[in-house]
Amino acid sequence: MLVVHVQVHVKPEYLEAFKQATIANARESIKEPGIARFDLAQQQDDPTRFVLVEAYCTAEAPAAHKGTRHYLTWRDTVAHMMAEPRASVKFSNQFPQDADW
Amino acid sequence: MLVVHVQVHVKPEYLEAFKQATIANARESIKEPGIARFDLAQQQDDPTRFVLVEAYCTAEAPAAHKGTRHYLTWRDTVAHMMAEPRASVKFSNQFPQDADW
Numbered sequence: 001m002l003v004v005h006v007q008v009h010v011k012p013e014y015l016e017a018f019k020q021a022t023i024a025n026a027r028e029s030i031k032e033p034g035i036a037r038f039d040l041a042q043q044q045d046d047p048t049r050f051v052l053v054e055a056y057c058t059a060e061a062p063a064a065h066k067g068t069r070h071y072l073t074w075r076d077t078v079a080h081m082m083a084e085p086r087a088s089v090k091f092s093n094q095f096p097q098d099a100d101w
Numbered sequence: 102m103l104v105v106h107v108q109v110h111v112k113p114e115y116l117e118a119f120k121q122a123t124i125a126n127a128r129e130s131i132k133e134p135g136i137a138r139f140d141l142a143q144q145q146d147d148p149t150r151f152v153l154v155e156a157y158c159t160a161e162a163p164a165a166h167k168g169t170r171h172y173l174t175w176r177d178t179v180a181h182m183m184a185e186p187r188a189s190v191k192f193s194n195q196f197p198q199d200a201d202w
Contacts, residue, residue, distance in 0.1 A: 002145075003140075003142045005106075005152070019195055022195075022196070023195065023196045026196045026197070027196075030197070038196070039104075039194070039196060039197065040194075040195040040196040041104045041192030041193060041194055041195055042192055042193045042195055043190060043191070043192050044103075044191040044192060044193055045190075045191070050195075051106070051192060053154065089144060089146075090144070090145040090146070091142030091143055091144050091145060091152060092142060092143050092145055093140070093141075093142055094120055094123075094124065094141040094142055094143055094151075095123070095124045095127045095128075095139070095140060095141040096127070096131070096140065
């Protein structure tokens with residue numbers, strides 16, 4: 001199980017638009033067979049910062065996700081909303097065991 | 102739903118010991134009524150770095166967690182394993198909706 005944290009810094013005027021576009025993407029992403037979770041959270045002490053937590057079940061799942069219409073729509077919709085380029089960090093799942101995600 | 106990311110930098114000689122102690126803590130933590138998830142992941146490009154993703158259902162749940170025996174045991178067990186003080190960031194859940202965690 002690959003867990004990807006995507007850190008996003010959003011321009012203040014786009015907070016609601018970013019949330020809406022990202023939740024729309026997340027709702028479709030969790031239907032993908034290779035995706036176990038696709039969470040969005042907003043930082044409490046700086047609401048312009050968000051983290052996406054994406055849990056992929058297979059090595060092929062991230063590339064499959066990036067080929068979906070909902071991902072491409074999200075990518076293009078939010079491009080101008082970013083205060084800086086987003087950053088992602090890849091993690092290997094340790095707990096719970098993969099079958100329990 | 103409060104989501105807390107705890108970033109931990111572990112001394113290289115304690116990687117396995119840290120994992121074992123943290124998984125033992127996580128197994129007990131997810132039994133707490135106020136905790137929805139308690140995930141551990143290890144950074145792929147730097148295995149000395151871990152993230153705990155803790156999802157709390159109520160405002161009281163973090164304090165309740167810090168009063169449990171398993172938390173106190175973990176805290177004391179891993180104290181000397183840290184390469185630097187751990188850092189936590191608090192997030193407000195945006196997706197999925199709280200009931201779906």
